[in-house]
Amino acid sequence: MRALLIVNPRATSTTQLRRDVIARALASELVLEVVLTRYRGHACTFAEEAAQAGYGLVLTLGGDGTVNEAVNGLLRAHPPGPGAQAARPALAAIPGGSANVFTRALGLPADAVDATGRILAALVAGRERSISVGLADDRYFTFNAGLGFDAEVVRAVEGLRADGQTATAALYLWTAIRHFYGVTDRRQPSLTLERDGKPVADRLFFVIVSNAAPWTYLGRRPVNPSPAAGFDTGLDVFALRSMNTFHALNTLRQMLGFGGGSPAGKYNLSLHDQTCFTLRAARPIAFQVDGEYVGEREHVTFQAVPDALRVIA
Numbered sequence: 001m002r003a004l005l006i007v008n009p010r011a012t013s014t015t016q017l018r019r020d021v022i023a024r025a026l027a028s029e030l031v032l033e034v035v036l037t038r039y040r041g042h043a044c045t046f047a048e049e050a051a052q053a054g055y056g057l058v059l060t061l062g063g064d065g066t067v068n069e070a071v072n073g074l075l076r077a078h079p080p081g082p083g084a085q086a087a088r089p090a091l092a093a094i095p096g097g098s099a100n101v102f103t104r105a106l107g108l109p110a111d112a113v114d115a116t117g118r119i120l121a122a123l124v125a126g127r128e129r130s131i132s133v134g135l136a137d138d139r140y141f142t143f144n145a146g147l148g149f150d151a152e153v154v155r156a157v158e159g160l161r162a163d164g165q166t167a168t169a170a171l172y173l174w175t176a177i178r179h180f181y182g183v184t185d186r187r188q189p190s191l192t193l194e195r196d197g198k199p200v201a202d203r204l205f206f207v208i209v210s211n212a213a214p215w216t217y218l219g220r221r222p223v224n225p226s227p228a229a230g231f232d233t234g235l236d237v238f239a240l241r242s243m244n245t246f247h248a249l250n251t252l253r254q255m256l257g258f259g260g261g262s263p264a265g266k267y268n269l270s271l272h273d274q275t276c277f278t279l280r281a282a283r284p285i286a287f288q289v290d291g292e293y294v295g296e297r298e299h300v301t302f303q304a305v306p307d308a309l310r311v312i313a
Contacts, residue, residue, distance in 0.1 A: 005033070005059045005061060008066040026116065056090065058070055063291075067093045071091065095112050099216055101291065135305050136301075145300075148190075158293050191206070212229055223256060236273070237270065276301070279302070280299045
C-alpha cells in the first residue's frame with residue numbers, strides 16, 4: 001500500500017530520533033513517503049495531494065492541529081457523498097502533540113512508538129473503522145469546536161507558544177484563569193443557538209460542540225462537558241448561561257468527573273446527537289476547531305457528517 005506520513009517537526013513531543021524509528025517501522029509494511037510540514041495549512045495540502053494521487057493511506061505524526069489539517073485535505077479532495085469514502089485514503093494518526101485528544105478518543109496509546117505498533121497491527125489484520133466528523137461552515141473537525149471563552153484561551157496559548165513557551169496543562173490552566181478573571185466578558189452573553197423547529201436558546205456565554213468525548217484533557221484527567229458524544233452519533237452541544245465564579249467552578253468540577261454524569265444545573269445547556277444547528281453572536285467572537293484558533297465569527301452553522309472517514313486505529 002502506498003502511504004504518506006505527514007510529520008509536523010515542531011510538534012510538542014516529536015523528536016528526530018522518534019520520527020526515524022517510526023518511519024522505519026512503517027516502511028517495513030508500507031511503500032512509505034515522508035514529508036515535513038513547514039507552515040500552517042501545509043498538512044492540508046499534502047493530504048489533498050495524496051488523495052488525488054491515489055494513495056491508500058495518509059498518516060500524521062503531530063498534534064491535533066496536524067490531524068485536523070489532514071482531515072480537511074482528505075475531505076476537500078473527495079467531499080462526502082456516495083462512493084467518496086472508498087475513493088479517499090484511510091487515515092492513521094500517531095500522537096506527537098501535547099494533548100492528542102483525537103488519538104486518545106480512538107483508544108490509541110499515548111506513546112507514539114506504541115501507537116505506531118497498534119496501527120501496524122491493525123493494518124496487518126485489515127482492521128479499520130468508519131467515523132463521523134463535524135463541519136463548521138467550511139471547516140471539518142474531528143473532536144470539538146468552540147466559540148467564546150475556550151477559543152479565547154486557545155488563541156492566547158498560541159500566542160505564548162509563538163513566543164517560545166511549551167504547551168503544557170499548567171500553561172493552559174493559568175491562561176484560562178487569567179482570561180476568566182481579566183479578559184473575557186462575563187457580564188454580557190452574546191451567543192444564540194438556532195435549530196429548525198426548536199425554540200431558540202439565547203444568552204449563552206460560550207459553546208462547546210463535541211464530536212467525541214472527552215472535550216480535552218487537563219494533564220491525564222479527561223475534561224468532559226458532553227460524556228455521551230461519540231464518533232458514531234451526531235454532534236453534542238454544551239453551553240453556559242452564567243460565568244460567575246461559583247457556577248463555573250461547580251461546572252468544572254463536574255466536567256472533571258467529580259459528581260458523576262454530565263454537568264448539570266439551570267445555567268447549563270446540554271444537547272445530544274444533533275444533526276444541524278447555527279450559532280449566532282451579537283459581536284465577533286473567538287472560534288476554534290480541534291484546539292486550533294481560526295479567527296473571529298458572528299455566525300457558524302454546524303453539521304454532523306456521518307461515516308466520513310476510514311480510520312486505522
